[in-house]
Amino acid sequence: MNDSSVRDLNAPIGVQEIVARLERAGFETWCVGGAVRDALLGHPHLDWDFATAATPAEVIRVFKRTVPIGIEFGTVGVFDSQGTMHEVTTFRRDVNTDGRHAVVEFGASLDDDLARRDFTVNAIAYHPKSQEIRDPFDGRLDLKRGLVRAVGKASERMREDRLRALRGIRFAARFSFHIEPETWAAIRASASHMGRLSPERVKQELEKTMEQVERPSNALEWWREAGFLEELVPSIAMAPTERFAALDSLPRAEGALAKGATLSRLAMLWFGEKESVAAAATKALRFSNADSSWISSLAGASAELGRTIDATVREGAPSAVDVRRWVARIGRMRTETFFTLYAALWRARLANDANAIDESRIDALSKLAVIIAFRDPIEIADLAVDGEDLHKAGIKNGPAMGKALHVLLERVIENPALNTIDQLTEIAKAL
Ligand code: CTP
Numbered sequence: 001m002n003d004s005s006v007r008d009l010n011a012p013i014g015v016q017e018i019v020a021r022l023e024r025a026g027f028e029t030w031c032v033g034g035a036v037r038d039a040l041l042g043h044p045h046l047d048w049d050f051a052t053a054a055t056p057a058e059v060i061r062v063f064k065r066t067v068p069i070g071i072e073f074g075t076v077g078v079f080d081s082q083g084t085m086h087e088v089t090t091f092r093r094d095v096n097t098d099g100r101h102a103v104v105e106f107g108a109s110l111d112d113d114l115a116r117r118d119f120t121v122n123a124i125a126y127h128p129k130s131q132e133i134r135d136p137f138d139g140r141l142d143l144k145r146g147l148v149r150a151v152g153k154a155s156e157r158m159r160e161d162r163l164r165a166l167r168g169i170r171f172a173a174r175f176s177f178h179i180e181p182e183t184w185a186a187i188r189a190s191a192s193h194m195g196r197l198s199p200e201r202v203k204q205e206l207e208k209t210m211e212q213v214e215r216p217s218n219a220l221e222w223w224r225e226a227g228f229l230e231e232l233v234p235s236i237a238m239a240p241t242e243r244f245a246a247l248d249s250l251p252r253a254e255g256a257l258a259k260g261a262t263l264s265r266l267a268m269l270w271f272g273e274k275e276s277v278a279a280a281a282t283k284a285l286r287f288s289n290a291d292s293s294w295i296s297s298l299a300g301a302s303a304e305l306g307r308t309i310d311a312t313v314r315e316g317a318p319s320a321v322d323v324r325r326w327v328a329r330i331g332r333m334r335t336e337t338f339f340t341l342y343a344a345l346w347r348a349r350l351a352n353d354a355n356a357i358d359e360s361r362i363d364a365l366s367k368l369a370v371i372i373a374f375r376d377p378i379e380i381a382d383l384a385v386d387g388e389d390l391h392k393a394g395i396k397n398g399p400a401m402g403k404a405l406h407v408l409l410e411r412v413i414e415n416p417a418l419n420t421i422d423q424l425t426e427i428a429k430a431l
Helices: 013-024 034-041 056-062 110-115 139-145 154-160 163-175 181-188 191-196 199-212 216-225 228-232 241-247 255-270 275-284 289-315 320-330 332-350 359-375 387-392 399-414 421-430
Strands: 029-032 049-052 066-070 075-079 085-090 093-097 102-105
Touching: 013 029, 013 049, 013 056, 013 085, 029 034, 029 110, 034 139, 056 066, 056 075, 056 085, 093 110, 154 163, 154 181, 163 181, 163 199, 163 216, 191 228, 199 216, 199 255, 216 228, 216 241, 241 255, 241 332, 255 275, 255 289, 255 332, 275 289, 289 320, 289 332, 289 359, 320 332, 320 359, 320 399, 332 359, 387 399, 387 421, 399 421
Parallel strands: 049 085
Antiparallel strands: 029 049, 066 075, 075 085, 093 102
């Protein structure tokens, strides 16, 4: 493809200024990577990165405010006039790699630098002043025909960095692209080497998939087909297809709700697995304690209640007592998310099963469950009496007390009108 076609990719002013500044100091500089790819596709992308002939020391000298992000790999963080930080990386070529860590050499040209990149669509450079595009591997053609294709020899690109196998799948799923056969073969051949990836990187790829991909089921099924789930997240390697399909109807992260939306999608991955299984899997992937416990509590509740809820909903509208019992098991703060995931699972089942439960019934159940969670007594802390009250009424502290409180909660779940000091004290005395 012609290397010098002109097109305005609307690089922000701060981006143009960084290039101008480095070039005034005598260093050839280009925009590269994801922002160029996304701009060519017409997607907004805020994360403009640069490749330059300047060494890190020279970059630091040219700009007032810099951050040493990865000096040994040539990367310096530079702030533009709008206060946004960008990665500026010295043109480089790989001299050695071990599947995750590259040893790089500076003094390379732009073309050398593009040749070491993972996929053709990520190996396009753009010059915001001349608006020249450098595209030695026909990345624009692949963007047009919807193809993820490795730069040069696919098996070598994957061997240099196994994370690329996961990235390739993510890009294909995100843009609804095909994966070119040789690239796919190299991706698949990476399965047995996936153990090299740190759990943090695997988790990050899962998170990016949930954040960036509108319909993540394709990505997850590719992970499964390539053997990556078996290697990296074995607890969900045999998950029913509808669980992954359910991801597609859960909203993707946007704006202020970003963290919650991504966490809900991640929780869907284990929804239906035992709590202990989900807890072990999320800990192994280095989720924070809070996120791991959120995900595994939802999983545990769905494993325990799923069949009962299904059967009850099939028979008709569940009673308030049923729903209170479920909410007590799920937990007040998790109830809304639980039923959002539950509804998504049924939407996915409906696609293949004409006998699946009608969506309107699940919606009605979700609404009722949230009302009940915040209106009715469903936890011991909601009882009108506490341990001290019961002690005064003659119940001994210790196991007997715990048991009494649970019996009272059970009675109140059956009939919230009993939740007064007098009535509960009477019941407790009779125990
Ligand atoms: N890159 C690569 N191999 C990797 C990671 C990155 O060749 N394992 C190159 C690609 O050219 C990529 C660029 O570095 O476009 C920037 O990487 P990164 O910011 O991680 O990804 P993006 O392509 O920008 O995509 P996104 O931010 O959406 O993940």
